[in-house]
Amino acid sequence: MTGINRRGLLKGSIFGMAAAGASVIPVAVQAQAAAPVKTEEYDVVVIGCGCAGMAAALEAADKGAKVVILEKMSRPAGNTIFAGGHFNATNTYVQKAQGLQDTIDDFYRDMMIVSQQRGDKALTRQYCEMSGSAIQWLTDECGVKFKPIVVEVFPGLNRGHVVDGKLKPGGAQLSKQMLDTVKAKKIPVLFNTKVISLIGDNRLHVLGCRAVNEDDEAVDFMAKGGVVICTGGFHANKEMVCRYMGGDVAWMPIRGSNVLQGENITLTMPFNPKYVNMDQFHAGPIHGPTRANPSTMVNYGVLLKEDGTRFLDEAETYVSVAQKMPKIIPNNWAFIIIDSQVVDVPTVKARIDRYKRAKAPIYTGNTIEEMAKAANLPVEQVVSVIKEYNDAVKAGKANTLTPPNTLEKPRLIEKGPFMAFPFQGGMTATFGGPMITAKSEVLNNDDKPIPGLYAAGNALGGIFYHDYIVGSQLTAAVIWGRIAGEQAAARAGAKQG
Incomplete structure (x- = not known):
């Protein structure tokens, strides 16, 4: 190693062809690349065709940029299509139409409470301030309609905007309408096109990316304004989940999606980005075999283990319930018990319908005994636990139970059928990824923007920690997707000027 310093080694191993065209491709790939590589030039290249990616592409196109979306699957297949279609926002036209009151300061306070004060403060404030315009943009740009808001328990309150439409879940409806808008604007979407590396120069500026298309050909997509990473996180990559979370x-x-393999990390790593919150993730209730999703229904009844005992405060968010279950319950199975008093609440009705559509089991009975027997739960134990719970709720002492129920208005379980x-x-998404600026620029470990590299959606890190208010990820995807598209388009225009 005599005479080879670290800088020289870095150039030789990662940027061996920098002087001839500047490509950031692993040496092993370079050695095998014998055939000439086709090159296409755009102002903005977006990787990923989810909510964030399509928002970025639409915004860039509206600013006059030549943009392309690269998607490794044959159709949009990220978390968007599996989402319930919730958007968490304030000061929206939907709220105003219903006379619902809220403030940005209250919203910011609640967002920070849920993130245990560890969500990036500046980005969280920006989220709160821009959430209303995200809802308006979806309606104006893509024709997205929202159902009337149902006021929920803390922290959802009156901020939950659910996409309306024929397709279920709401995320599928959202994806269709956004993709229809992308097509109407004649933005090319190249499916079955997997990005394998970013292209950069010896200054660590991003110039584009290399992908393999559906014909198994390598293509370099050069981006004058920049590359926008909208690949989602790494929750479907078991090695990365074990490495960062256990x-x-x-x-x-x-x-969510089973194809999100951590490209937000593997593609960006050669540029030394600042990764944050890598051990954090979003979780939620799920009937794994059928993928039926009860989500916030955990707040409308009683949570029981298979031994018939309660195990968590029913005021916990659905995210917190799911995160804690594997640590409390070795086999990670439990039950939500409700009675007929809540079945017509829109939130509950929608989740019952999810179970029915998925053909997931719902155990019913006109009495607690019948319901417990149908679910193969210990009958006497369940009857005793429900009686103790109901007695405490009626006495106004639900918060003295073990565990307590600290809901402002705990639900009684007393009117059949049950x-x-x-x-x-279950795991929905990871919170970790490259930290961004308010302009969606990816930061390096020196807290400086990496020129030409942007991130949005679940691909970025810093906004969420521990938990979030339901609907926050889709809203954030629109906010920073649009910002990334706008910034990359402006950078392309500046270069052309």
Whole structure:
């Protein structure tokens, strides 16, 4: 190693062809690349055709940029299509139409409470301030309609905007309408096109990316304004989940897409980005075998283990319930018990319908005994636990139970028929990834933007920690997707000027 310094070694191993055209491709790939590589030039290249990617592409196109979306699957297949279609936002036209009151300061306070004060403060404030315009943009740009808001328990409150439409879940409807808008604007979407590396120069500026198309050909997509990473996180990559979160978590069933393999990390790593919150993830209830998703229904009844005992405060968010289950319950199975008093609540009705559509088991009975027997739960234990719970609720002492129920208005379980919904704690998405600026620029480990590299959606890190208010990820995807598209388009224009 005499005479070879670290800088020289870095150039030789990662940027061996920098002087001839500047490509950031592993040496092993370079050695095998014998055939000439086709090159296509755009102003903005977006990787990933989910909510964030399509928002970025639409915004860039509206700013006059020549943009392309590269998607490794044959159709949009990320978390968007599996999402319930919730958007968490304030100061929206939907709220105003219903006379619902809220403030940005209250919203910011609640977002920070849920993130245990560890969500990036500046980005969280920006989220709160821009959430209303995200809802408006979806309606104006893509024709997205929202159902009337149903006021929920803390922290959802009156901020949950659910996409309306024929397709279920709401995320599928959202994806269709956004993709229809992308097509109407004649933005090319190249499916079955997998990005294998970013292209950069010896200054660590991003110039584009290399992908393999559906004909198994390598193509370099050069981007004058920049590349926008919208690949989602790494929750379907078991090795990465084990590395950053531990083996117990890796056994959780997947609630979202099973194709999100961590390209937000593997593609960006050669540029030394600042990764944050890599051990954090979003979880939620799921019936793993059928993928039926009860989500916030955990707040409308009683949560029981298979031994018939309660195990968590029913005021916990559905995310917190799912995150804790594998640590409390070795086999990660439990039940949501409700009675007929809540079945017509829109939130509950929608989740019962999810179980029915998925043909997931729902155990019913006109009495607690019948329901417990149908679910193969210990009858006497369940009857005793429900009686103790109901007595405490009626006495106004639910918060003295073990565990307590700290809901402002705990739900009684006393009017048949009764229903039991089996579920597991599942993983939805990871919170970790490259830290960004307010302009969606990816930061390096020196807290400086990496020129030409942007991130949005679940691909970025810093906004969420521990938990989030339901609907926050889709809203954030639109906010920073649009910002990334706008910034990359402006950078392309500046270069042309």
